[in-house]
Amino acid sequence: xxxxxxSPLARPASCTELFTAFTGLALQGFGGVLAVAQRVLCxxxxxxxxxxxxxxxxxxxxxxxxxxxxxxxxVGDRYFGTRGAFAALAGMMAxxxxxVLAATxxxxxxxxxxxxxxxxxxxxxxxxxxxxxxALKLAAPLRSSPLGLPTLAxxxxxxxxxxxxxxxxxxxxxxxxxxxxCALAWRRLRTSETPS
Amino acid sequence: MAAAADLGDAVVTLxxxxxxxxxxxxxxxxxxxxxxxxxxxxxxxxxxxxxxxQLLSDPQFTSSIAIAQAAPGPNVLFVALLGYQAAGLLGAxxxxxxxxxxxxxxxxxxxxxxHTRQDWRSVRAFKVGMAPITLALIAATGWLLxxxxxxxxxxxxxxxxxxxxxxxxxxxxxxxxxxxxLGLLGWI
Numbered sequence: 001x002x003x004x005x006x007s008p009l010a011r012p013a014s015c016t017e018l019f020t021a022f023t024g025l026a027l028q029g030f031g032g033v034l035a036v037a038q039r040v041l042c043x044x045x046x047x048x049x050x051x052x053x054x055x056x057x058x059x060x061x062x063x064x065x066x067x068x069x070x071x072x073x074x075v076g077d078r079y080f081g082t083r084g085a086f087a088a089l090a091g092m093m094a095x096x097x098x099x100v101l102a103a104t105x106x107x108x109x110x111x112x113x114x115x116x117x118x119x120x121x122x123x124x125x126x127x128x129x130x131x132x133x134x135a136l137k138l139a140a141p142l143r144s145s146p147l148g149l150p151t152l153a154x155x156x157x158x159x160x161x162x163x164x165x166x167x168x169x170x171x172x173x174x175x176x177x178x179x180x181x182c183a184l185a186w187r188r189l190r191t192s193e194t195p196s
Numbered sequence: 197m198a199a200a201a202d203l204g205d206a207v208v209t210l211x212x213x214x215x216x217x218x219x220x221x222x223x224x225x226x227x228x229x230x231x232x233x234x235x236x237x238x239x240x241x242x243x244x245x246x247x248x249x250q251l252l253s254d255p256q257f258t259s260s261i262a263i264a265q266a267a268p269g270p271n272v273l274f275v276a277l278l279g280y281q282a283a284g285l286l287g288a289x290x291x292x293x294x295x296x297x298x299x300x301x302x303x304x305x306x307x308x309x310x311h312t313r314q315d316w317r318s319v320r321a322f323k324v325g326m327a328p329i330t331l332a333l334i335a336a337t338g339w340l341l342x343x344x345x346x347x348x349x350x351x352x353x354x355x356x357x358x359x360x361x362x363x364x365x366x367x368x369x370x371x372x373x374x375x376x377x378l379g380l381l382g383w384i
Contacts, residue, residue, distance in 0.1 A: 033270055059306065061232070069296070074303065095269070100277055101280060111259075124375075125351075126353060126372055126374070127262045127372070128339075131335075132335060134361060135335040142331070160332040167243055189317050
């Protein structure tokens with residue numbers, strides 16, 4: 001038992017409930033679904049303990065694909081197998097997809113209007129800042145990385161220069177730098193692993 | 197495609213099957229590279245769609261990301277908007293299915309492969325090693341979306357938004373709304 005979750009966990013009754021729950025949390029998630037997902041899945045629905053949520057999220061983050069989509073797949077899969085996985089994923093994506101497509105169609109109608117063009121330009125500037133801010137936020141936990149600050153900085157700088165400044169294709173940059181980074185991490189973990 | 201072609205003028209530019217297939221194929225490839233989310237491969241989408249294939253303009257690319265971020269739901273939906281702006285609803289289906297299919301399949305397989313292997317050193321080396329790479333890719337995305345240095349007011353708004361996201365818990369929607377307002381008033 002998890003001491004932080006005294007009452008027993010619940011489980012979704014059906015794939016329909018999975019679908020509606022994920023639709024509900026996705027529609028609340030303006031600018032980021034993760035915080036909403038934690039509150040709904042752990043606190044409101046009680047389908048996962050906080051520990052289980054973190055465990056699923058850790059795996060979702062190392063896998064390719066959107067973290068929250070991977071998370072929804074894992075939660076759905078846990079209760080109803082493949083059907084549940086797709087019910088949860090569909091809930092996460094269906095209604096928001098209709099909303100963004102409708103917004104884009106409106107944008108196409110009014111894009112030439114100077115006020116709309118100005119608003120979109122302003123939103124674009126903010127969106128760029130939000131992404132850079134997210135990168136800054138994610139940098140904090142790296143201080144405890146076994147790689148050490150110089151190696152971390154060198155890897156991140158090399159990747160940034162290759163992709164943002166030199167515009168090299170990711171299909172070459174990611175495997176090359178990724179393999180190097182993982183090999184370095186593997187060595188550091190071996191030297192730091194002393195049986196206690 | 198014959199039925200769609202019969203619509204004649206109703207269809208502005210009918211994407212050829214091969215173009216849709218190329219979109220689908222490129223996003224299939226990017227899917228497995230999108231560690232940390234689809235936004236990490238946005239620079240490559242920009243390189244391929246805007247610079248090489250010229251399927252989209254720069255403002256179309258940026259607005260796709262802005263709209264998806266402003267709207268509720270996972271930000272990966274910007275991928276559907278890129279496809280939609282490049283090739284209509286079929287384009288949206290091609291890009292979204294392309295970006296999702298491989299990662300969905302992998303997530304389900306790995307999830308079932310078991311949590312016991314989380315302690316393996318190879319798994320931990322992967323997590324530790326990929327962290328700075330993922331971070332740099334996110335930063336590169338922000339860099340590519342930001343305005344050129346000549347538009348200093350826009351850059352200032354980008355910098356302020358970055359600081360607010362980094363240092364405060366201000367709701368992102370307020371920032372997006374403020375950006376829209378500043379743009380509306382012609383200050384950005």
